Amino acid sequence: RKFYSLMRKFHLTKDFFQENNVALLNHPVCSPDLNPIENVWGWMAREVYKxxxxxxxxxxxxxxxxxxxxNVPTMLLETLAxxxxxxIFEVINNNGGPTHY
Known part of the structure; x- marks a missing residue:
């Protein structure tokens, strides 16, 4: 049942994006290279356990x-953004494979 609820939300979101001309990028589903928050979590873990x-x-x-x-440094967020x-360029060049990020 949860799966169907999740799929319904996915389709509603997708429909909203299409209706509002929001361009989406096709990228691998689990791609930490394209999720800078993963870098923030890593920085935080190093700080917490310093x-x-x-x-x-x-x-x-x-x-x-x-x-x-x-206290996440603004400069870290700006650099990641x-x-x-x-x-994106590196992921495309590596055909969705791993990057140095």
Missing amino acids: NGRQFQTVDALCEAIFTTWS SSMYKR
């Missing part, structure tokens, strides 16, 4: 995650 930091409670870990999220052209 210098081998460990957490005694879930609350302490959550606090560290939220603090880190609040500006890299999209190169990412």
Whole structure:
């Protein structure tokens, strides 16, 4: 049942995009090379656990995650956003295969 609900949402979204002339890129379904948020998650994990930091409670870990999220450098986000052209180009050149991103 969840699958059919998900498919219905997919088709509604696709229809909305078509009706509003939103251009979509065809790309591999699971393509971390085209999802810069994966780079943000990696940066966050390195920051949260910097210098081998460990957490005694879930609350302490959550606090560290939220603090880190609040302090993601704007420059990191700008760099990732500006890299999209190169990412797309590299994915196309590699026929959807892996890239250095």
